[in-house]
Amino acid sequence: MIYEHPLAYVLGLEGVALLRAFTGHHDRAFVEARLAEIRGLLDDDRLASDGVEVARVDTVEGYRIWSATYDGPNATFALDEPVVAAILDELPTGVALDAGCGTGRVAAALAARGHRVIGVDSSPDMLDRARARVPGGDFRLGDLRRLPLPDGAADLVVCSLALTHVPALGPVLAEFARVLRPGGHVVVSDVHPEGVARGVVPPVRRADGAPARVATYRHPIGDYVRAALAAGLRVRRCEEPPLPDPGPAAEADPGPPAGAGAGREPGPWDTWPWSLAGLVPEAARAALAGTPAVVVWHLQRET
The missing domain is CATH 3.40.50.150 (Vaccinia Virus protein VP39)
Structure with a gap:
């Protein structure tokens, strides 16, 4: 049985984004925004108890x-x-x-x-x-x-x-x-x-x-x-096509401010992990860009 928790996933995205910052991809303001957003996520009750037990099928x-x-x-x-x-x-x-x-x-x-x-x-x-x-x-x-x-x-x-x-x-x-x-x-x-x-x-x-x-x-x-x-x-x-660049549309909708704990519901389980990335759009773009x-x-x- 797999245990999937939306908060665990978005914190993982934040962690990858911070690792990229640690190696010089992002500046101090980005790091501080991520840390503030993590504090907000941890305080958001809507993400605290939404874990799902998921079966693995052949x-x-x-x-x-x-x-x-x-x-x-x-x-x-x-x-x-x-x-x-x-x-x-x-x-x-x-x-x-x-x-x-x-x-x-x-x-x-x-x-x-x-x-x-x-x-x-x-x-x-x-x-x-x-x-x-x-x-x-x-x-x-x-x-x-x-x-x-x-x-x-x-x-x-x-x-x-x-x-x-x-x-x-x-x-x-x-x-x-x-x-x-x-x-x-x-x-x-x-x-x-x-x-x-x-x-x-x-x-x-x-x-x-x-x-x-x-x-x-x-x-x-x-x-x-x-x-x-x-x-x-x-x-x-051997070719490794990357994820599509979110482009200007993503920049036009930057998502919630840092520290707001995303302020959104995680969406139905069927849309995970894609909808979960939408909870932390800036961190997700930083974590996934070019992968x-x-x-x-x-x-x-x-x-």
Whole structure:
């Protein structure tokens, strides 16, 4: 069981902002404002007793729940799709495996480029939506660690927003290499480990309304490299698109004055951690500015 407390989260953002100030990113006035804001937050009764016990659910249960709304607005799609598209546009067409295909977002993009698409996912509910979205695809129920494909069956493996849900990268990348023909390519995108560390973990509501998050693991960048090399995959490209700059709109709405304890409710649990960042906008901007949101890898199997 996970214990999530809104006050703990916003204090964490304040702490990261202060660490950045400690290394010279911000001045004395900023530090004093953060300390005053922390005092106000600690005195705000609205944040004192709002902790939530949250279950951790596996991908089958989590994505069964999420499948109905998965294709709704998702800011992560806008971050990984341009980079993934640029890589795919440079690769020849062939047999493409969409590993962890979900509702078929990537499978549709692969089919549009002329690939013969095979999709694998552990969620029957997601697969039903993928089949409806890409009628010409071959969609199979399976585990990323035991793909239902023979050796050397694919020219390309694409895996989007799935590897944070596996506890270890090595077995999965070894499977990707196994099903690839020599010289074949792997394109992986996922939530950046820094994002996972700051709570970017899918929220779902169980049938009884209880809050839950899909089991998610933080894989440092070095873990990807070590797993790829061990599987006989060489790194061709790595991109880390950052969070979008809040820009002038954020400056026009600077939020509550320092020391006011934000003066806002934390919002419903389903909107955490994003709504929590809104409680301390100046600290959040300082803590998150320029931090990577996703990581995209282009790997190639040795010939």
